[in-house]
Amino acid sequence: MPIKNLLTKPIETMLAQAxxxxxYAAHLYQHIGNQMQFQGWFGAQKFFLAESSSERGHYQRLVDFANQRGSWLPVPAVPAIDETVGSLGDALQVAYDTEVQLGQDxxxxxxxxxCPTTRQFLLSYLEEQRTSVGEISDLISRLERCGxxxxxxxxFDQELGA
Ligand SMILES: [Fe+2]
Incomplete structure (x- = not known):
């Protein structure tokens, strides 16, 4: 019996968007990591590079899910990012906005x-977004304390990289 694609077209489209x-988030955090390195915030550089690879892991989990359901996901073109990030605070704000938006998505x-199987799978991403929004909010609050x-x-930067 041949393998069946257990995903509908709309679900394949949604998974490809996710x-x-x-x-994109992996790309963005790599960019922010590079900017932090340039500004001498080496703890933040380490933090954002780790975030970048964890976003790539999230991408791979989506690919693996599609494969388990008899389908596959494309490797999309990712837009270039070349804006400068003004400060450590700006870097955290960009990350916060990105994670809130992705959580809403x-x-x-x-x-x-x-599809119940896909809904159940997506719950892990809702949890992922909830925890990362919370984590970045805490970092923004801590940075505000530094004045x-x-x-x-x-x-603060050293703690970020620890
Ligand atoms: Fe993610």
Missing amino acids: AAAEL YEAWHEECR TDKGAMLT
């Missing part, structure tokens, strides 16, 4: 999805 968003995809104290900011 996969593209995860690869996953909520919408979960709501629209009628304009350069020493405090350097300590």
Whole structure:
């Protein structure tokens, strides 16, 4: 008996959109990591490079799910990113906005999805987004505590990379 594709077209399209968003996030965090390195925030560089590889892992989990269901996902073109990131605070804000948006996208995809197996799979992404939004919010609050104290900011950066 040949292998069946157990995914509908709309679900394949949704998974491809999610996969593209995860690869974009991987790309974006690599870019932010490079910017942080350039500004001497080496803890933040390490943090964002680790985030970048974890986003790539999220992409791969989507690919693996499609494969388990008898389908496959494309490798999308990812837009180039060349804007400068002004500060450590800006870097965290961009990450926060990105994760909130992706969380809202996953909520919408979960709501629209009628396939129980895919809905169950998407729950892990809702959890992923909830925890990363929470983590980045905490980092933004901690950074605000530093105010304009350069020493405090350097300590914060070291903690980020630990
Ligand atoms: Fe992700």
